[in-house]
Amino acid sequence: MLARVPAKIVVFVAMSFPLARLIFLGVNGGLGANPVEFVTRSTGLWTLVYLCITLAVTPIRRLIGLTELARFRRMIGLYAFFFASLHFTTYIWFDK
Numbered sequence: 454m455l456a457r458v459p460a461k462i463v464v465f466v467a468m469s470f471p472l473a474r475l476i477f478l479g480v481n482g483g484l485g486a487n488p489v490e491f492v493t494r495s496t497g498l499w500t501l502v503y504l505c506i507t508l509a510v511t512p513i514r515r516l517i518g519l520t521e522l523a524r525f526r527r528m529i530g531l532y533a534f535f536f537a538s539l540h541f542t543t544y545i546w547f548d549k
Contacts, residue, residue: 464525468532471499472539489547496540503533 475495478484484491507530514522 460521461525461528464528468503468529471495471536489543493540493543493548496536496543500533500536500540503529503536507533 475492479488479492507526510522510526510529514520
């Protein structure tokens with residue numbers, strides 16, 4: 454049971470990195486000439502990346518036999534939903 458907690462914390466921190474990067478770039482003025490487009494494209498890209506990772510968990514688990522990957526599928530899927538929500542909100546609120 455104790456081995457699961459650090460692994461989930463590592464996955465949580467790794468999945469939070471793109472959001473921390475966006476916040477860091479926003480605070481330091483590194484979003485470029487059109488910051489709304491940068492944020493919209495970045496959140497959309499990470500949504501697709503996390504969605505692909507989520508959908509790849511089951512085939513990888515079946516091919517390789519790593520049953521431990523199934524524990525992280527829900528967390529990665531929730532991150533995909535979170536970034537999709539940020540993408541949609543950024544597009545509707547700031548761009549339109």
